[in-house]
Amino acid sequence: MADYKSLYQEVILDHNKKPRNYGTIEHPSHHAVGHNPLCGDHITVDVVVDEGRINNIAFQGESCAICKASASMMTTSVKGKTREEAETLIQEFLAMATGKLSHENCPHIGRLAVFAGVSDLPTRVKCAILPWHTLNGAFNAVASTSTEAEEDPMHAPIGDA
Amino acid sequence: MSANQTTQKIRSTSAFDVERIRADFPILKLKVNDKPLVYLDNAASSQMPQQVIDRLVYYQTKQHANIHRGVHYLSEVATSEFEEARRKLQRFINANEDREVIFTSGTTEAINLVMHGYGRKFIGAGDEIILTTLEHHANIVPWQMLAEEKGAKIRVVPINDAGELLIDEYEKLFNDRTKFVGVTHVSNALGSINPIKEMIAFAHARGVPVLVDGAQAAPHTKIDVQDLNCDFYAFSGHKLCGPTGIGILYGRAELLESMQPFKGGGDMILSVTFEKTTYNTIPHKFEAGTPPISAAIGLGAAVDYLSAIGMDAIAAHELDLLKYATGQISSIAGVRVMGTAEHKAAVLSFAVDGVHPHDIGTLLNQEGIAVRTGHHCAQPVMQRLHVPATSRASFAFYNTMDEVDALIAGIRTVQKIFT
Structure with a gap:
């Protein structure tokens, strides 16, 4: 079991308190709503992709600190990147958060490694991955995604997580 | 301080x-x-507690066989212990007769039993079911399923900011289409204890039966179903120091007798031919299949333990x-x-x-x-x-x-x- 200090550390608490890119974008090229029905968390993600590059991104919603910090750090991490680079990062983040890959084996993860400890807290994995799940939904024109939807390609059952 | x-x-x-x-x-x-x-x-x-754990081990070590079937020693012992557990639960809630205690897998199954056995038989199109804002999903969803199937309507008693039911509003919800009331004894989310005795009396004065979800009340307060005068009372064993997978439905005998079975299978019948099946008497009519025998006996030990304190x-x-x-x-x-x-x-x-x-x-x-x-x-x-x-x-x-x-x-x- 990870010490909570490895999860609730300064950078996560800071992004929770002062989330970056918080709000909505008027004419996004991609948009999705993410929902975790088990805890009621929901967030929206708006993205502007221009010539394959993420020019702007914003999120908004009600959620726990883990989810909000994850969303905030996601927006700062993918802004300015190409869609392909962002999709690679989504896959690495999901693999790390669900414990399939250690953060050392995620070459692009960088400071997002602060979320590695969540893989030891099965009930909190979904909090961390909801924003990434939602960004993936936006890219793939899935207007509403849920951490519980069976048909969702990103669905990660608790036992797996 | x-x-x-x-x-x-x-x-x-x-x-x-x-x-x-x-x-x-x-x-x-x-x-x-x-x-x-x-x-x-x-x-x-x-x-x-260790006393219940020990009882489960003793049953599994010395007393287990299937019940209500064999003529051999172990089957008789298991049957007698199982039925003794039923009587312990009867005394725990002061039910009039032991056949008014039906073993279920828990509160949820008990409520579903009433929905299928009573609701599907006696509630029809245009009828109304009164529930409260404080209900657990287990006392909401079965009634929504029934309402959808039958074209019945659900009316909801509101609460105030403190989390107390508005009893005036409850009384106003009654009309001649009101056929059933489902109310939780204690709110699982807020802890509010509802005035169910008064609510039951009000409903009965209008000929409406009442189911009480006792999942949160039974572990914490003395339950007397005759004093409450409720028609149905449901709770789960694992919330009162017993095993999971066991709970009870108390039902007034004449209501249980009027109801249709919930599940079909062994133990709930008197005779079966492909032309006609005759159902068993209560409580067996509602206990199809081999029940969780050890869990029921463990629950009996749990209520003994609680009663001793x-x-x-x-x-x-x-x-x-x-x-x-x-x-x-x-x-x-x-x-x-x-x-x-x-x-x-x-x-x-x-x-x-x-x-x-x-x-x-x-x-x-x-x-x-x-x-x-x-x-x-x-x-x-x-x-x-x-x-x-x-x-x-x-x-x-x-x-x-x-x-x-x-x-x-x-x-x-x-x-x-x-x-």
């Missing part, structure tokens, strides 16, 4: 030998994250815990208690400003403290209070004032991390 709270703490520990009781519960000696376990999630499931003593100790905890938690700036009903069971739902309940739950867990966070399977209550979720500490008779202090210290730690 005020003088008043200090007095409460001392009085309670002297009146009730909680340390001797705790010695019966091996799991309470656990350490979680290197801290002594502080188990405050009793409304979700309570822990099991005394439900009144249990209720008094829990009320002391609730008063002390409520006083302490209310003294922390930035913490709000949800559910301030005048009559409350030992459930403390709270919110900490600026901290999501799930973060509270994870951080308290790091201190070895188990609380529930979320919507508590009572989303209508959360919607009414305009919160997505709460943190909930729920106490049992084996909890101590020191554990309340640990909870309060834990909440202060959470606040410190988030400032």
